[in-house]
Amino acid sequence: MAKAARAAQAWRTYKNVTEPGSPGLGARLRAIPKLIGAVTRGQYPGMGKSKLAMMGLGVLYILSPVDIVPDFLVLIGVADDFGVFLWLMGSLLGESGRYVDWERKQVRAFPS
Template structure:
């Protein structure tokens, strides 16, 4: 990964952390805990704001980071091989944190419509 790409990925991750520090915004723990609920709601068809193509890209990113097969193998170019995994992981985490915040807003709006209170 080029230095400029690493810097951009780091800046995006930092922005997500800073964004979560706003008053009234869900914290990182709350967002992370919402991800399984978001996926279940999406798979049941209740939450349509997470598109199927985006969900597939997230799944592919998880598979890429978890897979022992990389585009740039660590064996040949150790720094670049690790950097591409880190870049994908940062992109994935940043994307999921944004998606989970949108899901939490949707969930709260949906509970208000149905007359429930979300803690």
Template sequence: MVKAGRAAATYRAYREVSRPGSPGLGARVRALPRMLRAGMKGHYPGLTKGKLAMLGMAVLYIVSPIDVVPDFLLGIGVVDDFGVFLWLATALLGESGRYVDWERDAHH
């Protein structure tokens, strides 16, 4: 079930990036630093302090050598580093696409 969830998240991210008229992967990746700066300064309304905190916690979880939920606990330990990484990548790609659209609309 976890693998199916990861596959679905990956497919949603792919669909979002490849949707006609949507910012491409390169534009989204290049926008990440600008988006994070604008979010931390409170200039971009799509990246709230709560979202920033969740993204930061995901990064800390990934780089931490200690898992909050041990992987050996069946049914509970399904939140492993790869799952968190996939969520983080999907969240960042989705939000950065919205940021690119917001940035474009703000300048026109």
């Protein structure tokens, strides 16, 4: 992903998180474990297991000492990790926001 595309995605995520009526950053972060559980159990129709697997691979890529572009190539080597990090955070925050909205609708549709 090009630098401009990563920056645009980060900006869209920021705008989405700060939009009035949208789930806030704290709610999105707290929802991530529930989102992962709901996707793996097949309870949340908004995200497939394949996207969750891609996110897992993103985490592994960031944590892995083996990179496509070695980190000793200072600017380029760190930029690929940062690009994956931006994609991962944008995807997680976006998906967790949609999950929080979906969960709220479920509670309203089936009050206890």
